[in-house]
Amino acid sequence: MRIAVIGAGAVGCYVGGLLAHAGHNVTLLGRAVHVDAIKANGLLLDMPDGSRRIEVEAVTDAADLSPADLVLVCVKSADTEDAGRELLPILREGTVILSLQNGVDNAEKLRTVTGHSVVPAVVYVAVDMKGPGHVGYHGGGRLLIGSCPESEAIASAFTQAGVPTIISERVLNALWTKLTINCAYNALSAVAQIAYTPMLEVEGVKAVMAQVVQECQDVAAACQVWLPETMLQQVLDIAKLMPDQKSSTAQDIKRGRPTEIDYLNGYIVRKGAEFGIATPTNQALQVMVKLAEKSHCHVER
Missing domain, CATH: 1.10.1040.10 (N-(1-d-carboxylethyl)-l-norvaline Dehydrogenase; domain 2)
Incomplete structure (x- = not known):
């Protein structure tokens, strides 16, 4: 699966990193301080069983993203509309947009900006950026996603990557x-x-x-x-x-x-x-x- 992560902060790097580790084609879009570190040394992910250094593509410019099967939007709520406009060039008819954000109305904002269906999600994980390109894990890790035709495949891919995912009609x-x-x-x-x-x-x-x-x-x-x-x-x-x-x-x-x-x-x-x-x-x-x-x-x- 070709996956683009828009807003590669702690949550984006955590989920994107695990998906890349599982063999998916992942590109992280983030700030230069993290992207430069990831390009130089890989993404460092501290987990309960030890640290993992994961090779994953990372860019600072949305223009460098390729068309994606799945887009994970992980930006701050204030940046939702801007992120929606940035990801327009990589959307295809079958692309799924998943909003992994705080707040209750970001999926609707993304739908309005992109004219594309958006699946809301709830992330239950405690992570932070311990340094450039370095994610610290502090607990949790599961995901709740809304229903769409591709939800079963997405949930299966996430779960196999170490992000247990449940589909719910009550997101x-x-x-x-x-x-x-x-x-x-x-x-x-x-x-x-x-x-x-x-x-x-x-x-x-x-x-x-x-x-x-x-x-x-x-x-x-x-x-x-x-x-x-x-x-x-x-x-x-x-x-x-x-x-x-x-x-x-x-x-x-x-x-x-x-x-x-x-x-x-x-x-x-x-x-x-x-x-x-x-x-x-x-x-x-x-x-x-x-x-x-x-x-x-x-x-x-």
Whole structure:
């Protein structure tokens, strides 16, 4: 399978690297700092069974991509439309676009820009870039994808490559569940630069997270999406599964990069305003991260 990965950050490099290791023809589109390292030394992927050095094609210019059977979109939510326009030249009639992004509406944005069907996906993996062309794995690894004629073949290829993949008709609900988890953890972890388990040990944090979850549930219901009654417990259990993990928002702040906060807590605030639902806790967390961005951000999108 010929695969193009648009946005070769931690998730893109992790999934793309495993697919390349399994023998697929993969090309990563990413920033020069990572592409140069991958070209020189291969992609270094730290896994529980040891480090793997994977030979994989990497480019910085979308014009260097070849037509693909499968396109994995892994860019930040703010860059979705730009990514859609970049990938237009490599789309064929049978190309499948898979959105491996945070947020709940990126697949729809890609459909609008490309005029091509897009399959939404939910990624359950904790990874980060430990250095140029170097991915660190911290837990998880499975994938949930929507249904399309090629879903069975895609799920089989991913699973064989070490990314267990399930096809689901309820991906939108899963995306909202993940959004709620991100809203509860990402901003708090970012502002304090703290991992999940020690974060929950701070007095008052669980109460704040409960307020975040309730606001997310209220907004989701207004959008005709019903989150599970056990949503808060699912949120709290994440700290047990990923005790040493810091949020992707925390990683962005640390590196001086723009975050996705406007598409996490900020999305809840915007949708809440549309429906007349108050979301003060999500708004406070959004503003806190925006303040941290203003003081730390020094890299363009």
